[in-house]
Amino acid sequence: MRANIKDVSKAAGVSIKTVSRVINNERYVRPATRARVEEAMAALGFQPSQAARALAGGKSFQIALVCSNPGPYYLHGLIAGLRGRCAAEGVRLIVHAYEVEADELGADVLTFFRQMGFDGAILTPPIVDNEPVLDELDRAGTPYVRISPGVQPERSASVAIDNEGAARAMTRRLIALGHRRIGFVVGHRSFAVSNQRLSGYLDALREAGIPLDLSLVQQGWFDFRSGQAAAEELLALPDAPTAIFASSDDMAAGMLSVAHQRRIRVPDQLSIAGFDDTDLAKLVWPPLTTMRQPIRAMAERAAELLFSGTAEQVVLQSELIERASTAPRWG
Structure with a gap:
């Protein structure tokens, strides 16, 4: 027994x-x-x-990971980073994925917290910037850590990278390869990191004295299909780009698929770069040049802050990973 x-x-x-x-x-x-x-x-x-x-x-011995699941590889990285620390603390991790486009987004998350009574929470974009949710957590005295907050990072413990600086570095690299017609695919409008990465791209163009062509900037949603749609628009231009920088690997993979369908050789005729360095970046062909966002390390650090009760704003380093999807401008 x-x-x-x-x-x-x-x-x-x-x-x-x-x-x-x-x-x-x-x-x-x-x-x-x-x-x-x-x-x-x-x-x-x-x-x-x-x-x-x-x-x-008087504890639930549960913490919540609240995320929008922009891509399965991103979510997997978060869970992998949290799982070990939660197990060591004897705490169960509950994942609550929500729809970004939901009319009652904040209300849905609030109901989830009130029903479950978590001991703590880790929030990811865009809910990290939802003021009613943050206010409710503060009122309830529920500790939380935000990953990649867009506003008021000092309001709580947080973990992020310099998204603007990372996008600037990738755009600079494409310029150094001789590209001047560089397309850019913006991430989901609800995510603050989308504007941050767009700002980095625009800064790099200004530094190099390259005029902005708005037709080269396309809206995406951080998923494969929106990457395909953006590629169709960009590659149909009379003066098509010689390089495209997508602000997520999922969108970059969608662009690769369109390039293959159109018999456009990557990277000989078109360079494609992504952002995140999820496992997907190494699975596609050719493997993606991308800006590494240390997703797993960010989650691990978020768990450390949550369990220690440390109110710190941590900024981790990103890294440009160069693979076979980019090359010097052809022709």
Whole structure:
């Protein structure tokens, strides 16, 4: 039979209340007593009931990852970064994916929090900038960490990269390869990072003295299909671009598929670059030149901030990864 708290109490020679204090990591337990209880639990193979812990400590032992799921590879990176730390803390990770276009986006997320009573939350764009949601979390005293906030980064603990600087660096690299007609695919309008990456692209053009051609800027939504649609528009131009920079790997992959359909050789006739360096960037052909956003490391750091209660704004480094989808301007 499975050992219970009474068995541990008897084996360690302490009260059930003392065992409960050790399980809940409470203070005021002598080190020698704590060690004896932990030895008894290990010897009996005792696993504390999470439900019992919650009732005793008023905690749910659950945290929420609230995300819009712009792409499966991005979401996988977030979960991979959070899973290990949550397991080490004895906390369950609950993922709540929402539709960005939902009319009642904020209300849906608020209902989710109120129903579940989480001990903490990690928020991703665009919900990171939803003021009613942040206000509610503050009122409830629920700790949260924001990944890539667009406004008021100092409002909470957060983890981000310099999206503007990263996009500027990628555009500079394409310019250095001799490209002057450089298309750009903007991400979803609801994401602050979309404007940040667009700003970096525009800055690099200005630095190089390249006039802005608005026909080279297309709206995307961070997904494969919008990348295809943007490529169709850009490649149909009378003076088509020789390079295209998409602000996500999923959109860049969509552009690659259109180039292949049109018998356009990548990178000989057209260079294509992405953003994120998800696993997808290495699976397509040719593999994508991309700006690495350390998604897994960002999630790991967000978990550290949440569990430590540190109100810090962390900025991690991005990295330009050059692969076979870009080359010097042809012709």
